[in-house]
Structure formats: C-alpha cells, structure tokens
Amino acid sequence: DAGVTQSPTHLIKTRGQQVTLRCSPKSGHDTVSWYQQALGQGPQFIFQYYEEEERQRGNFPDRFSGHQFPNYSSELNVNALLLGDSALYLCASSLTPGTSVGEQFFGPGTRLTVL
Amino acid sequence: DQQVKQNSPSLSVQEGRISILNCDYTNSMFDYFLWYKKYPAEGPTFLISISSIKDKNEDGRFTVFLNKSAKHLSLHIVPSQPGDSAVYFCAASVGSNYQLIWGAGTKLIIKP
Numbered sequence: 054d055a056g057v058t059q060s061p062t063h064l065i066k067t068r069g070q071q072v073t074l075r076c077s078p079k080s081g082h083d084t085v086s087w088y089q090q091a092l093g094q095g096p097q098f099i100f101q102y103y104e105e106e107e108r109q110r111g112n113f114p115d116r117f118s119g120h121q122f123p124n125y126s127s128e129l130n131v132n133a134l135l136l137g138d139s140a141l142y143l144c145a146s147s148l149t150p151g152t153s154v155g156e157q158f159f160g161p162g163t164r165l166t167v168l
Numbered sequence: 169d170q171q172v173k174q175n176s177p178s179l180s181v182q183e184g185r186i187s188i189l190n191c192d193y194t195n196s197m198f199d200y201f202l203w204y205k206k207y208p209a210e211g212p213t214f215l216i217s218i219s220s221i222k223d224k225n226e227d228g229r230f231t232v233f234l235n236k237s238a239k240h241l242s243l244h245i246v247p248s249q250p251g252d253s254a255v256y257f258c259a260a261s262v263g264s265n266y267q268l269i270w271g272a273g274t275k276l277i278i279k280p
Binding site for chain 2: 057093094095096097098109111143145156157158159160161162
C-alpha cells in the first residue's frame with residue numbers, strides 16, 4: 054500500500070502565477086482534505102472533497118480551489134500567488150467524510166516557494 | 169488569535185525518562201483533542217486523542233491528560249525512546265470534524 058502520495062515534492066513559483074498540486078489518496082479512501090502549513094506553524098485546514106464536491110472549507114480566499122476526480126485523487130489550485138502562500142501543502146485522505154478526524158492519513162506534502 | 173498554543177518550541181529528554189508535552193487552548197467549545205507526531209519529510213501521523221467527556225486516555229507508552237477547567241492538555245510518553253524524537257502537534261476541534269485547529273508544534277529530542 055503506497056499510502057497518500059503527493060506531487061511534486063518541491064515547487065518554486067513567482068508572484069502572480071498559478072500552481073496546481075496533486076494528491077493520490079490511500080487505497081480504499083474516498084475523501085481528501087488539504088492543509089497549508091506555514092513555516093513554524095501548525096497545519097491550517099483549507100478544504101475537504103468527497104464525491105467530487107467540496108464539503109467543508111476553512112478560512113481561505115477563493116484563490117484556493119480544488120477538484121476531486123472519479124478515482125478519488127485530488128488537485129489543489131492556487132491562483133495569483135502571493136509571497137505569503139509559501140508553505141508546505143499537506144493532503145490527507147480518509148475512508149468517508151464521517152470518519153473521525155484522527156483516522157485520516159497524511160501525505161509528505163508539497164513545499165511551495167513563491168518568489 | 170491562536171486558539172491552540174504549544175508554548176515550548178522544543179524539549180530535550182533523556183532516554184528512558186518521561187517526556188511531557190503541553191498544550192493550552194482558549195476556545196471552550198473545543199470538545200475533541202488530538203496529538204500528532206511528525207518526522208522530517210513525512211506527513212503528520214495520528215498518535216492519540218481524547219474527547220472532553222474524559223480526562224485521561226492511554227495507549228501503550230502514550231497518555232493524554234485533559235484539564236477542562238484550565239483549558240490544558242498534556243501528552244506523557246513513558247519511557248521515552250530515541251524513535252520518539254519528532255515534532256509533536258496538538259490539535260482541537262468542535263466535534264470530531266475535520267476543521268482542526270493546530271498548535272505550532274513542539275520538537276522533542278530524546279538524548280541517548
């Protein structure tokens with residue numbers, strides 16, 4: 054079992070550009086959540102996808118959007134990048150949206166640097 | 169406004185001794201608390217949780233204590249082992265939903 058995988062591992066972008074990050078959930082999982090972890094801080098919940106729809110959303114602007122595909126994989130898109138978007142982006146998967154939050158599995162993250 | 173605070177950025181403990189990691193919260197609506205462990209270049213892994221109806225939960229070497237009146241929880245690791253060296257995050261939620269509020273983490277170093 055490959056667990057949760059994310060790509061790319063690292064990414065460098067310029068202010069104003071757009072970026073797409075990808076996540077493949079653990080085998081058998083159908084729910085994907087995305088988190089942003091700035092340096093020296095804990096992760097912040099961005100949103101959760103289930104059945105190809107956004108089910109929950111944290112306090113992030115509309116520049117952050119996502120998508121879930123029929124195979125349960127997911128993308129996180131960020132438009133009009135700001136310096137403050139530099140962070141580690143974590144993806145987590147779980148069996149159903151009703152599963153306890155402690156039963157979600159995290160990927161290793163994508164490190165995004167905005168210059 | 170930091171609703172979940174881990175005031176110790178790092179902690180160093182001798183192997184075999186007890187490690188105590190602390191976490192304070194401000195939102196009295198929080199009723200579910202979790203601890204995660206994170207190694208470098210890996211995602212956080214769930215360690216142990218506690219709901220507000222309990223004041224203690226044990227899982228092997230790990231015990232979490234919750235003091236609701238003080239809005240404080242702690243994670244005890246006994247005995248501490250070299251493999252416990254990692255960053256530990258405290259997180260809280262209203263109900264066991266996914267909108268966790270996380271602390272900034274404490275880096276635990278176990279000295280041989």
